[in-house]
Amino acid sequence: MARRTLETLVFDNTYARLPQAFYAKLNPTPFASLPYLVHANPAAAELIDLDLEQFERSEFAELFGGKVLAPGMDPLAMLYSGHQFGVYVPQLGDGRAILLGEAMNHRGERWDLHLKGAGMTPFSRDGDGRAVLRSTIREYLCCAAMQGLRIPTTQALCLVGSDDKVYREQVETGAMLVRMAPSHVRFGTFEVFYYRKQYEHLKTLANYVIEQHFRHLHDADEKYAQFFNEVVERTAKLIAQWQAVGWAHGVMNTDNMSILGLTLDYGPYGFMDDYDADFICNHSDHNGRYAFNQQPYIGLWNLSCLAQALLPLAEKEALKASLDAYTPQFEREYLKRMRDKIGLVEEKTEDDELIRDFLSLLQGSRADYTIVFRALSTFSSVEGVPNEKLRDHFLDRDRFEEWAIRYRDRLKSEDSHDGERRGRMDRVNPKYVLRNYLAQTAIEKAQNKDFSEIDRLFRLLQDSFTEQPGMERYALPPPNWGKHLTVSCSS
Numbered sequence: 119m120a121r122r123t124l125e126t127l128v129f130d131n132t133y134a135r136l137p138q139a140f141y142a143k144l145n146p147t148p149f150a151s152l153p154y155l156v157h158a159n160p161a162a163a164e165l166i167d168l169d170l171e172q173f174e175r176s177e178f179a180e181l182f183g184g185k186v187l188a189p190g191m192d193p194l195a196m197l198y199s200g201h202q203f204g205v206y207v208p209q210l211g212d213g214r215a216i217l218l219g220e221a222m223n224h225r226g227e228r229w230d231l232h233l234k235g236a237g238m239t240p241f242s243r244d245g246d247g248r249a250v251l252r253s254t255i256r257e258y259l260c261c262a263a264m265q266g267l268r269i270p271t272t273q274a275l276c277l278v279g280s281d282d283k284v285y286r287e288q289v290e291t292g293a294m295l296v297r298m299a300p301s302h303v304r305f306g307t308f309e310v311f312y313y314r315k316q317y318e319h320l321k322t323l324a325n326y327v328i329e330q331h332f333r334h335l336h337d338a339d340e341k342y343a344q345f346f347n348e349v350v351e352r353t354a355k356l357i358a359q360w361q362a363v364g365w366a367h368g369v370m371n372t373d374n375m376s377i378l379g380l381t382l383d384y385g386p387y388g389f390m391d392d393y394d395a396d397f398i399c400n401h402s403d404h405n406g407r408y409a410f411n412q413q414p415y416i417g418l419w420n421l422s423c424l425a426q427a428l429l430p431l432a433e434k435e436a437l438k439a440s441l442d443a444y445t446p447q448f449e450r451e452y453l454k455r456m457r458d459k460i461g462l463v464e465e466k467t468e469d470d471e472l473i474r475d476f477l478s479l480l481q482g483s484r485a486d487y488t489i490v491f492r493a494l495s496t497f498s499s500v501e502g503v504p505n506e507k508l509r510d511h512f513l514d515r516d517r518f519e520e521w522a523i524r525y526r527d528r529l530k531s532e533d534s535h536d537g538e539r540r541g542r543m544d545r546v547n548p549k550y551v552l553r554n555y556l557a558q559t560a561i562e563k564a565q566n567k568d569f570s571e572i573d574r575l576f577r578l579l580q581d582s583f584t585e586q587p588g589m590e591r592y593a594l595p596p597p598n599w600g601k602h603l604t605v606s607c608s609s
C-alpha cells in the first residue's frame with residue numbers, strides 16, 4: 119500500500135456537504151509564534167495511510183498547528199448543544215476545535231481530523247478558542263492509555279506546541295491536538311435541532327449518521343428506533359468498561375457523549391488511585407454529579423436526553439423499551455468484566471455478591487484499585503496458604519480472610535488452576551494506568567520543553583498489561599504529593 123504525504127492525503131468531506139445550518143465554515147487561526155511538534159502517534163497516522171517520515175517535516179507542525187491547509191481539507195466548526203451538569207444550554211458547538219476534513223484510507227474508512235485549540239469560532243461564546251499544553255498532554259496520553267486498555271476512544275494523531283501565552287488560572291502556553299474519530303457527532307448534535315424544532319435537519323442528521331456509521335440499518339424497519347437501540351448498547355458497554363478499569367470521565371455532559379460510543383473529550387478525567395466509589399475527579403463538580411459511581415446512571419440520563427431528541431423520528435414506546443434495556447445491559451457487561459478481573463470463567467449468581475464484597479473491602483482500606491486487582495492474580499487457592507502479601511493491602515485482615523475463603527471455594531467450584539488463571543487475569547487487569555500524577559510529571563517536564571516523559575508514558579501505556587523491564591516505578595502507588603491533585607474543567 120502506498121503511504122501518503124501531507125500533500126497527498128485523500129479527503130472526502132461528507133459533513134461539509136450537509137446543510138449550512140450544521141456548521142460554520144472557517145479556517146484555523148494559527149499561533150503567532152512558530153508551532154513545533156511535541157509528539158506524534160504512529161498508529162493513528164497509519165489509520166490515514168500517512169507515511170511516518172512526515173512527522174519530521176516542519177510542514178507537519180505547520181499543518182497541524184493550523185498555519186496551512188492540506189489540499190482537499192474543507193474546515194468547519196460543528197454546531198451542537200447539550201445538557202451541561204443537567205441544564206440545557208441551547209448552543210454550544212465547536213468553540214475551539216475545527217474539523218479540518220475527513221481523511222480516507224485505503225480501506226475506504228473516513229477519519230475526522232479535528233484540530234483542538236484552533237482559535238475562535240462563531241461558537242466560542244466567552245472562550246478564547248485555545249487549548250493549553252497541559253490539557254492537550256492529558257488528552258493525548260489518555261487516548262493512548264484507553265487504546266492500550268482496549269476501551270473505545272477517539273484517537274490523537276499529534277500534539278503541536280507553541281510559545282503563545284494562554285490565560286487560565288495561570289499563564290500557560292497554547293497547544294493544538296489533532297483528534298481523530300470516524301465521527302464527532304454527539305448526543306448534543308441531535309439535541310440542538312430538536313430544541314430548535316428543526317425536525318427536517320434532525321432527520322437529515324439521523325439519516326447521515328445511519329448512512330455513514332450504521333449502514334446495516336439502511337433498510338431496517340423503524341430504523342431510527344433501532345439506531346437509538348444501538349447507541350444505548352454501545353454506551354452501556356463503554357461505561358461498563360470505564361467502571362471496570364476505575365476511570366471517571368469527569369464531565370459527562372450530553373455534548374461530550376459520542377454517538378458511536380467512544381470515550382470523547384478528555385478534560386478533568388481520572389483513573390482512581392485509592393478505591394473510592396464516590397470518587398470525584400473534577401474539582402469543579404461540587405455536587406458529585408459525575409462521581410465515579412454515578413457514571414452508569416448518568417449514561418442513562420444522557421441517553422434519555424437523546425431519546426427525547428429523537429421523538430419526532432421514532433415511536434416513543436420503542437425508545438422507551440431501549441432505555442429500559444440499558445440498566446440490565448450495563449449490569450451484564452459490568453459483571454462480565456468484573457468476573458474476568460477476578461478470574462472466574464463460569465457464571466454463578468453469587469458472583470455479584472463476591473465482587474461487591476471485594477470492592478467493599480477495597481473501599482474500607484482505601485486500597486489502590488489497579489494494584490490490588492493486579493495482585494489478586496497471585497492468589498493461591500491451595501488450602502492453608504495465607505496469601506499474606508495480598509492480605510497486606512487491607513486494613514481489616516480478618517475480613518479479607520473471610521472473603522478469601524469464599525473466593526477459594528468459588529474457584530474450586532470451577533476447578534480453577536492457579537497458573538492458568540493468573541495468565542488470564544494479567545491480561546485483563548492492567549499493570550500500568552495513567553495516574554494523574556504521572557500525567558502531571560510529563561506536563562511539568564514538557565513545560566520546560568522536555569518531551570521525553572510524554573514519549574515514555576505513551577509507549578508504556580500502549581501495552582498496559584505486560585510487565586515492562588525498568589518500568590516498575592510506574593506501577594507503584596502515587597507519592598504523597600501526587601495523591602489528590604486537583605483537575606478542573608479549565609483546559
Ligand code: AMP
Binds near residue numbers: 241244385
Ligand atoms: P468542554 O467542557 O471542553 O466539553 O467544552 C464545552 C463547550 O465549551 C464546547 O462548546 C467547547 O467548544 C467550549 N469551550 C471550551 N473551552 C473553550 C475555549 N477555551 N474557547 C472557546 N470555547 C471553549
Ligand code: MG
Binds near residue numbers: 373374383
Ligand atoms: Mg466538549
